[in-house]
Amino acid sequence: MKYVIITNNPLVAKEYPQKCEFIGGTIVNVLTRCRDLIHKGYILITHPLAGSVKPNQSPYKSVLLKENEGPVDFHSVLVVENCFHKVKEMIETSNLNIQLDKDVLEDFAYLDKELIKEAIETIREW
Numbered sequence: 001m002k003y004v005i006i007t008n009n010p011l012v013a014k015e016y017p018q019k020c021e022f023i024g025g026t027i028v029n030v031l032t033r034c035r036d037l038i039h040k041g042y043i044l045i046t047h048p049l050a051g052s053v054k055p056n057q058s059p060y061k062s063v064l065l066k067e068n069e070g071p072v073d074f075h076s077v078l079v080v081e082n083c084f085h086k087v088k089e090m091i092e093t094s095n096l097n098i099q100l101d102k103d104v105l106e107d108f109a110y111l112d113k114e115l116i117k118e119a120i121e122t123i124r125e126w
Contacts, residue, residue, distance in 0.1 A: 001125060003045070006033050007062035011113045016120075027061040028091070031084045034063050038080055042066060043073040046119045048083040051111070055087045056094040058108040062116040 005020045007013055008030050013022040023029050031048055038044065045064040049055065100108070 002067035003123065004037070004042070004065050004067075005062055005116060006030050006037070006065065007060070007112075007116070009060040009062050009109050009112045011109045012060075012062045012116055015113060015117075026059070027055050027087055028084070030061045030063060031080060031087060034065060035077075035080045035084060037065055038076045039072060041068050041070075041072060042076070043068045044076040044079055045123070046116065048080060049086070050119075051115045053108065053111060054090065056090040058112065059100070059105065060109050060112040062112050064116060064119050 003019055005012060005016055006023060007020055008023045008025055008027065010022075013020045021033065023033055034042075034044070034048060042065040045066050046062075048061070048063050055061065
């Protein structure tokens with residue numbers, strides 16, 4: 001089975017260069033790409049909103065998907081669509097106009113990398 005990490009996190013892309021598709025953009029862009037792949041037959045392995053960091057506070061997101069040989073997985077479609085709309089709503093209604101400094105951005109990137117690393121370690125055929 002083929003696995004792919006969709007990410008906008010440079011640390012994740014550097015850690016897993018052969019398994020990553022780097023998205024130069026926001027969390028919404030990452031979720032859009034995940035949604036596109038799911039409609040092409042991939043399934044979600046990690047929940048797009050995993051972790052306790054709110055998507056309107058952290059600029060980074062990594063999502064693990066697996067190529068599926070069967071029909072479109074409607075559960076994955078529902079999950080990614082719900083997450084996509086929730087993230088857009090959170091960003092649009094957020095009153096947080098915070099400029100994150102370099103150290104905070106590095107912390108968010110590290111946290112996202114560790115979350116995806118935990119998921120990867122549970123996969124035997126990685």
